[in-house]
Amino acid sequence: MNGRFAISMHILTLLAKANGEWVTSDFLASSVNINPVLVRKELSNLRNKGLVISREGKNGGSMLAKPASQIRVSDVFLATRQGAFLGTSRNIPNPDCPVGKQINKHLDTLYEEAENALIQQLGDSTLDSFSRRFD
Amino acid sequence: MNGRFAISMHILTLLAKANGEWVTSDFLASSVNINPVLVRKELSNLRNKGLVISREGKNGGSMLAKPASQIRVSDVFLATRQGAFLGTSRNIPNPDCPVGKQINKHLDTLYEEAENALIQQLGDSTLDSFSRRFD
DNA sequence: TAAATCTGTAACAATAAACAGAACAGTTAT
DNA sequence: ATAACTGTTCTGTTTATTGTTACAGATTTA
Numbered sequence: 001m002n003g004r005f006a007i008s009m010h011i012l013t014l015l016a017k018a019n020g021e022w023v024t025s026d027f028l029a030s031s032v033n034i035n036p037v038l039v040r041k042e043l044s045n046l047r048n049k050g051l052v053i054s055r056e057g058k059n060g061g062s063m064l065a066k067p068a069s070q071i072r073v074s075d076v077f078l079a080t081r082q083g084a085f086l087g088t089s090r091n092i093p094n095p096d097c098p099v100g101k102q103i104n105k106h107l108d109t110l111y112e113e114a115e116n117a118l119i120q121q122l123g124d125s126t127l128d129s130f131s132r133r134f135d
Numbered sequence: 136m137n138g139r140f141a142i143s144m145h146i147l148t149l150l151a152k153a154n155g156e157w158v159t160s161d162f163l164a165s166s167v168n169i170n171p172v173l174v175r176k177e178l179s180n181l182r183n184k185g186l187v188i189s190r191e192g193k194n195g196g197s198m199l200a201k202p203a204s205q206i207r208v209s210d211v212f213l214a215t216r217q218g219a220f221l222g223t224s225r226n227i228p229n230p231d232c233p234v235g236k237q238i239n240k241h242l243d244t245l246y247e248e249a250e251n252a253l254i255q256q257l258g259d260s261t262l263d264s265f266s267r268r269f270d
Numbered sequence: 271t272a273a274a275t276c277t278g279t280a281a282c283a284a285t286a287a288a289c290a291g292a293a294c295a296g297t298t299a300t
Numbered sequence: 301a302t303a304a305c306t307g308t309t310c311t312g313t314t315t316a317t318t319g320t321t322a323c324a325g326a327t328t329t330a
Contacts (some may be wrong), residue, residue: 010275024277026276027276037278040279041278043277044279055276056276056277057275057277058274058275060275090289
């Protein structure tokens, strides 16, 4: 799995701490310690999901699109996840095998149930409560 | 994320269906549609976690180490997971930044809480109940 | 309007992870 | 002894992820 959730949480925490100031991708990148372009890509995604807004030009940057108390950690999970979170094999199971023929269907069901439980748990935390954990 | 959980679930379902017969890695590989060596690697891992047993030599193969009703899906998750399941960024956050300095510690806490909820949910299903979903 | 400072995005390179396959030693049944 | 397996290592290939450069466009400030 990749680190998009962790990076987005890091970015959003910084924005929550900035409290209404426009924060540049260079500043975010130096805290996360990755390339500013990668930060902008993540910001682009978070923007599409309605979690942040950005302003171009001089004195530009990004900030939260709504109060940190209204952003749940599950929103971040949903914004950054890609595909089945428990993993999928990229090979196509043997359709001539009774198990291979149905395995993906049943795994999907299992994944959905598991993911719902996970989302519910993550929904208990907001970005605000998370960012308050920092000194 | 990789597909080790999915592959292990597939393998274990086949073994559950085999009901006490020794099943060869070639047979498992042809259903999963991956290389037999990869299957044996997964079997090696499942064996180390006490979920399957194997027998070498002619007429050898693998079978479940205990009844399918005593293998929970969470056991498979725990056997196949590697590292933080929500993903970690491989870069080291800036230690001079108040957020960067602490982000990993707080993410770890968050992950642990989320993972506990996930494991509890997955613990509700056994390999037996899963394999009964197949026609 | 010109310069400075940002974002947005595309294109490509570099790196890391996952997977495939060959090879072969060791084990067991017949 | 032979055949049919597992267990493991090694190496190559493919795929996914991350890094970098480059540059157009937006906005503020002077």
